[in-house]
Amino acid sequence: MANFSKRQQEIINTAIELIAEKGIQQLTIKNLSKRIGIAESAIYRHFTSKLDILLGILSLFRESKDQMNRELTSMQTTPTEKLKQMLLRRFAYFSTNRAIASVIFSEELFRNDRRLSEQIYEIMLANQQVIIDIIKSGQKIGEFRNDVSAQQIAFMVTGALRLIVTHWRLSEFKIDLIEEGEKLWETVKTLITVED
Amino acid sequence: MANFSKRQQEIINTAIELIAEKGIQQLTIKNLSKRIGIAESAIYRHFTSKLDILLGILSLFRESKDQMNRELTSMQTTPTEKLKQMLLRRFAYFSTNRAIASVIFSEELFRNDRRLSEQIYEIMLANQQVIIDIIKSGQKIGEFRNDVSAQQIAFMVTGALRLIVTHWRLSEFKIDLIEEGEKLWETVKTLITVED
Amino acid sequence: MANFSKRQQEIINTAIELIAEKGIQQLTIKNLSKRIGIAESAIYRHFTSKLDILLGILSLFRESKDQMNRELTSMQTTPTEKLKQMLLRRFAYFSTNRAIASVIFSEELFRNDRRLSEQIYEIMLANQQVIIDIIKSGQKIGEFRNDVSAQQIAFMVTGALRLIVTHWRLSEFKIDLIEEGEKLWETVKTLITVED
Amino acid sequence: MANFSKRQQEIINTAIELIAEKGIQQLTIKNLSKRIGIAESAIYRHFTSKLDILLGILSLFRESKDQMNRELTSMQTTPTEKLKQMLLRRFAYFSTNRAIASVIFSEELFRNDRRLSEQIYEIMLANQQVIIDIIKSGQKIGEFRNDVSAQQIAFMVTGALRLIVTHWRLSEFKIDLIEEGEKLWETVKTLITVED
DNA sequence: GATGAATGAGAATTCATTCAT
């Protein structure tokens, strides 16, 4: 969010909140400005259009993704530990950032415009690539089983993550997300690590 | 679709198409009627409101889910074969029903109304329960490994299915979905079946 | 209603009912046909347009007015008795014909079309003329005081009648209309008859 | 109208005009905005809904009623003079405020909504109560005859007022309303004042 | 930076009416 002013950040965060709470159809300039407490027209001082706000949301997502990847890369541990960290951190992140969790997996929201849908796909692919890379390195050094493709495992791990978050959201956050994350990690570990 | 008239079925299917192609924001009565080739007001002979059309879509989803479950239940085979069939058939179904594939995993689309969001969650839960049940019965007779919970495996399998379909859609259907389904099944089989 | 078929009479009466209950804005072909229990298009077998139905209502009003005048004319009594009869009968009629009472004094309802507004004015004038004539004849033979104009008395009597019926309607028929009619007559008698 | 902005007052007055000229069915946002010379959507900056505009009209009526009552209350004269003033002023007011005259007695116009119909009834009752009070005080000091109830006289006076205004309106304002008011007052005076 | 007023395009829905059956 370095590139965004205070007000811009406020607008982006409020927009995410609004989408999370009421869906994209309720993300209107009117609702947005009302919640922030400024006039509708004031929004246009900070973003030239509504599309720009959505692009802002995506840039926030990308930043958070880059941040996590940088952290993982700098970690000097085994692939198993890396995968564990990555999973648990993402569950932890979502559990304290409900609004983002409600929006980040909803590719539907960004279908209005080519630029939006391309960017969200790009973020999604990048996120998956991180997992694939970790798994591949684990396979190379014999920590993870080699008889299944890293790509497929990545589908299963990311897919489960996304699905659990969706359940959590649809259940109106009644599920304990942290606990679910730990259960998922145990399962993944059991299924793919090689015991010696 | 037994309960729906010809025209109602046409409206429901066209609505799914429209959402699939252009997103829910483009599902307007105008676009709908234009594509069907009737006047906007004619739609209201067949559905009392737009909400009613969305409920119609969900009732179609539920019917298709019930149909698949009935088929699976009546199959006299092993859990392994059942799980395989279920997975491959769903991939096959989606690959020939692109529009439905684009809509059925988009819980976001049905957030306008309580009735809608509750129903889509219900369908989602029911679909997952089928997988859980198959896995449990496989675990009971020793076909599937017992050291991981059926629930977690179901998350991974369904999650992967959903994620692959999403990729397929965002890639504008360039991926070969059938092939992807087979790859996923191979992976799942390798990971969870017990070799003797 | 001699000129109207059974079905036409049913439509006219139902239209009056609808207006009485929910106001003219709720008098739609849809509501009308629904209440009668036929299809919307069936209405057009019996009336060529909605305007025609409104004209039918007015023709019913006119008939009822003519009927009352004929009765009054044929009565062989004093003007005092005639005025009393006219007043009490109208109150009695309205109290058992709530729907008509709710509509007949609402000139507003018939402003869509010249023909309608002219006819309702005509009926109104004719109704008043009857009272004026009775009062004049009473003045001529010395039963009613002569120091006020018949026209003005007619305004006061008819005005009170209309206003009381309006009150009755707005109070949701909680007032006893018959009793109110008697009170009004007593007052009118006290004010305008000449004691000897 | 203190609580309303300039534009809001303009909208309310134009709405009254429109109803007066063409009936409530022609009071549409389109007609309203066209006559004012702004876009349809601009109306919604000033009133949140059409119902709100109608409530605005009623609040204007109430204010005008309160104003008149305040004037009457502060007058230091006999009940006879008060009743005369009240009558003549109302006729004068209507004769220069044709639009309001065309709307204020049309309870039918406000039947769309409970709030509307309750308010118009309330205004009507309040208006009548003023007359009843004047008459009662006149009876107490012997200026008005005591053998008829104040309530009944009020019905007759108010009823006549309303009926004369209705005639004036239906005759397309050809009658001289001021003159009619004077005639009515003469009649009322003759009928109810006690000569000594 | 912010506001209030305004705009034009469109949204869902309703209505009277028509027509083939």
Next chain:
DNA sequence: AATGAATGAATTCTCATTCAT
């Protein structure tokens, strides 16, 4: 007589955006 399907015009209201202050 009656129906079901359709139509086009109109209605209320929303939305993103602009502009003068």
